[in-house]
Amino acid sequence: MSIIKVKNLTKKFDKKIAVDNLSFEVEENQIFGLLGTNGAGKSTIINILTGLLLPDSGKIKILDYDIKSIEKIRKNIALVPQSISLYEDLTIYENIEFFAGMYITDNKKLNESIEKTTQQFKIKNLLHKQVGNLSGGYKRITSIACALAINPKILFFDEPLTGIDIHTNQMILQMLQQLRKKMTIIFTTHSIKEAENLCDYVFFIDKGKCFLQGKTNNIIQNFVKQYGQNIIIKFDNPKDTHKIEKYFKKSNLSISKMKYSGKNLQLNVLDPNFGIKDIFNLSKKTSIDVCDIQIKQPNLESVFNKVYKK
Ligand SMILES: Nc1ncnc2c1ncn2[C@@H]1O[C@H](COP(=O)(O)OP(=O)(O)OP(=O)(O)O)[C@@H](O)[C@H]1O
Ligand SMILES: [Mg+2]
Known part of the structure; x- marks a missing residue:
């Protein structure tokens, strides 16, 4: 009301x-x-x-x-x-x-x-x-x-x-x-x-x-749908990044960017609900060890910086 x-x-x-x-x-x-x-x-x-x-x-x-x-x-x-x-x-x-x-x-x-x-x-x-x-x-x-x-x-x-x-x-x-x-x-x-x-x-x-x-x-959430959240996944074995990349390509997730360098795979995911839980599931399903996960979720300040024009 x-x-x-x-x-x-x-x-x-x-x-x-x-x-x-x-x-x-x-x-x-x-x-x-x-x-x-x-x-x-x-x-x-x-x-x-x-x-x-x-x-x-x-x-x-x-x-x-x-x-x-x-x-x-x-x-x-x-x-x-x-x-x-x-x-x-x-x-x-x-x-x-x-x-x-x-x-x-x-x-x-x-x-x-x-x-x-x-x-x-x-x-x-x-x-x-x-x-x-x-x-x-x-x-x-x-x-x-x-x-x-x-x-x-x-x-x-x-x-x-x-x-x-x-x-x-x-x-x-x-x-x-x-x-x-x-x-x-x-x-x-x-x-x-x-x-x-x-x-x-x-x-x-x-x-x-x-x-x-x-x-x-x-x-x-709308901002994530439009611009995505940046995720970096680090693996033990550099070869695993290729396997993971394949896994993501086959998945029905909206991924706007995927890049790997060394042991790191960088993703930009347009799904606001995608989180650590999904990466653990992936690790379980593919039997690949994940060493580190960094999720850079946008916040209200990110939205402000994008839309505010001086
Ligand atoms: N009594 C007043 N007489 C003339 N101008 C005023 C008066 N009160 C506010 N203003 C003008 O109206 C505009 C809005 O002012 P206001 O104080 O509402 O802003 P504000 O968003 O609260 O700013 P701040 O974050 O600095 O407190 C400003 O340009 C201010 O100079
Ligand atoms: Mg004021």
Whole structure:
């Protein structure tokens, strides 16, 4: 079920077009990755979807409400903005209490939520520290905690992991994996690897236009069908490469390239499901010893490099 529906969204700043007639849908419990170069339009989209900016044209529905009725949507959504906006002279506790308190009016529930969130983020011992005195990373963690404390149905994450150390980064990524069961997450990042590991669906934009989108796995599988995966198989006996070559030629696998040098046979296989298991089977059937296998499967970055034109 689509929880966000965007149709023909356009936004200009003076004459500059930031979002150019974009349409997309986000499904419930999906982690939707919004990717693109600097200035591509990611934050503009997030700001429009969270009611901070008005679009010039287009239709947006969130949780079945038109974005024009943002007051009905607001209590179900939370934003971690790209630029941290916390009250520096308030403590972590007071910041979370302020942001979450706008949506959770029951004091008991509010305290429970603050307790749970701060425990999750391991910041309980810093609760009464003034935000202005925190390091950049802890400010960002506080900003994420403020958003999560309201337990939203949809979480908008605008480059939330900038400036966070590797350990905390991993903790937050793991947390997002768990959160996907109960909320929908729109996530912007510059890290294609991060998006590949985390996002069910990726939407790449450049100058406000989409140039690549789809379910992450499908994108990679389609790429393999078109360009193949490179495989190097190393054998004990150089003569065996000829036998193996024959074997592959007879097989009904789509192989776009086959080359042998010494003990190595290099293949380019257009079947995304071809893997180590198949090479072991081959070794068993032909009684040839395989010493080493290298599979260079394309990843999301390979696809990006192929399709992105500056
Ligand atoms: N308030 C504004 N006034 C004028 N131009 C703006 C404003 N906000 C964004 N822009 C322009 O709109 C375009 C898209 O900006 P946006 O911040 O959405 O990009 P982004 O993809 O989030 O980039 P980044 O990865 O650097 O955060 C850019 O050309 C930017 O200069
Ligand atoms: Mg941005």
